[in-house]
Amino acid sequence: MKIQSAKVIVTCPGRNFVTLKIETDQGVYGIGDATLNGRELSVASYLEDHVIPSLIGMDPRRIEDIWQYLYRGAYWRRGPVTMRAIAAVDMALWDIKAKMAGMPLYQLLGGRSRDGVMVYGHANGGDIAETVEAVGFYVDMGYKAIRAQTGVPGIKDAYGVGRGKLYYEPADASLPSVTGWDTRKALNHVPKLFEELRKTFGFDYHLLHDGHHRYTPQEAANLGKMLEPYQLFWLEDCTPAENQEAFKLVRQHTVTPLAVGEIFNTIWDCKDLIQNQLIDYIRATVLGAGGLTHLRRIADFASLYQVRTGCHGATDLSPVTMGCALHFDTWVPNFGIQEYMRHTAETDAVFPHDYRFEAGLMYCGEAPGHGVDIDEALAARYPYKPAYLPVARLEDGTMWNW
Ligand SMILES: O=C(O)[C@@H](O)[C@H](O)[C@H](O)CO
Numbered sequence: 001m002k003i004q005s006a007k008v009i010v011t012c013p014g015r016n017f018v019t020l021k022i023e024t025d026q027g028v029y030g031i032g033d034a035t036l037n038g039r040e041l042s043v044a045s046y047l048e049d050h051v052i053p054s055l056i057g058m059d060p061r062r063i064e065d066i067w068q069y070l071y072r073g074a075y076w077r078r079g080p081v082t083m084r085a086i087a088a089v090d091m092a093l094w095d096i097k098a099k100m101a102g103m104p105l106y107q108l109l110g111g112r113s114r115d116g117v118m119v120y121g122h123a124n125g126g127d128i129a130e131t132v133e134a135v136g137f138y139v140d141m142g143y144k145a146i147r148a149q150t151g152v153p154g155i156k157d158a159y160g161v162g163r164g165k166l167y168y169e170p171a172d173a174s175l176p177s178v179t180g181w182d183t184r185k186a187l188n189h190v191p192k193l194f195e196e197l198r199k200t201f202g203f204d205y206h207l208l209h210d211g212h213h214r215y216t217p218q219e220a221a222n223l224g225k226m227l228e229p230y231q232l233f234w235l236e237d238c239t240p241a242e243n244q245e246a247f248k249l250v251r252q253h254t255v256t257p258l259a260v261g262e263i264f265n266t267i268w269d270c271k272d273l274i275q276n277q278l279i280d281y282i283r284a285t286v287l288g289a290g291g292l293t294h295l296r297r298i299a300d301f302a303s304l305y306q307v308r309t310g311c312h313g314a315t316d317l318s319p320v321t322m323g324c325a326l327h328f329d330t331w332v333p334n335f336g337i338q339e340y341m342r343h344t345a346e347t348d349a350v351f352p353h354d355y356r357f358e359a360g361l362m363y364c365g366e367a368p369g370h371g372v373d374i375d376e377a378l379a380a381r382y383p384y385k386p387a388y389l390p391v392a393r394l395e396d397g398t399m400w401n402w
Pocket residue numbers: 037210212262312313314315316339389
């Protein structure tokens with residue numbers, strides 16, 4: 001069996017998505033996600049110019065060997081562009097193997113550990129009242145876990161707090177927009193949101209919060225401590241994690257559970273955090289961290305230290321990643337939670353899939369493979385548009401951590 005051809009499809013049915021399709025000489029094909037928000041075309045080039053030529057003629061069943069070939073063979077290890085390109089190939093190869101076996105992907109990974117996987121949605125608001133309303137909206141839809149973010153008085157256009165929107169709408173722009181930030185104002189305000197949410201909805205729902213890497217370790221420790229009465233499921237990215245040791249300070253001061261890892265590429269980014277038990281949830285995902293082959297290694301390592309998974313699932317990952325993540329979550333023994341931001345109807349149409357949401361849980365399908373395809377004719381109707389995540393600047397113009 002041989003890889004006969006492979007191609008990259010770039011489409012923008014709401015957000016930009018980069019998709020890899022690998023075709024074999026036996027008519028079976030596999031699909032992988034290669035999207036890197038704001039740097040999409042660099043991964044497309046990495047695949048088209050450097051990876052695809054080396055894949056032609058290889059045996060697609062040798063998933064592990066191809067992973068090692070792309071990772072070690074490049075000489076330049078790690079990094080978001082390289083690891084997303086590898087992830088795309090890996091997803092497509094697992095898709096091919098599962099289709100050939102006539103099995104849904106989770107069966108190949110080791111079979112079912114649970115019926116459905118708990119997901120959390122994003123409730124955003126310009127102020128506390130709006131966020132409370134948005135949380136209510138998710139409660140009504142049946143969610144058991146909700147991430148809550150609110151605008152902060154005095155901070156201009158804080159990130160990710162657009163008025164109770166179900167879908168994230170990126171600005172269509174050739175340059176990133178500028179948002180504001182002020183740590184003191186945020187620290188004074190965020191605990192009030194959770195006080196209000198617990199008063200309104202009680203303690204039967206899981207509440208989560210994302211700090212978007214914006215606090216120093218000392219400030220993050222302070223926030224975690226102030227949030228303790230509200231019993232969060234987790235506080236995410238409370239401080240930048242390039243220096244994994246920084247989490248020791250946070251950990252010493254608060255029992256609020258900590259989650260990190262949506263921007264991690266490999267096990268090396270989370271090794272110290274996991275083995276020193278400085279976090280409770282690892283957010284590495286199939287796309288970000290080199291595919292199922294590598295994510296499985298991270299999860300197994302994490303299980304030794306009681307760290308659970310919490311895969312990234314924002315809408316800048318395509319439904320292909322969501323499909324793979326749901327098969328992974330269905331199998332992985334140390335599952336914690338799965339993020340689920342809803343894609344637009346246009347995106348769902350471009351990527352036909354068999355996963356579904358019901359009563360706060362998601363279910364992967366039983367079709368052979370990972371269950372997500374791409375409608376190439378429809379994809380061609382939505383050409384790439386430059387779009388970026390915003391940057392954050394302080395009132396005096398200083399660039400802030402993102
Ligand atoms: O936890 C989240 O879903 C966010 O941090 C997003 O991943 C980020 O805005 C990039 O899309």
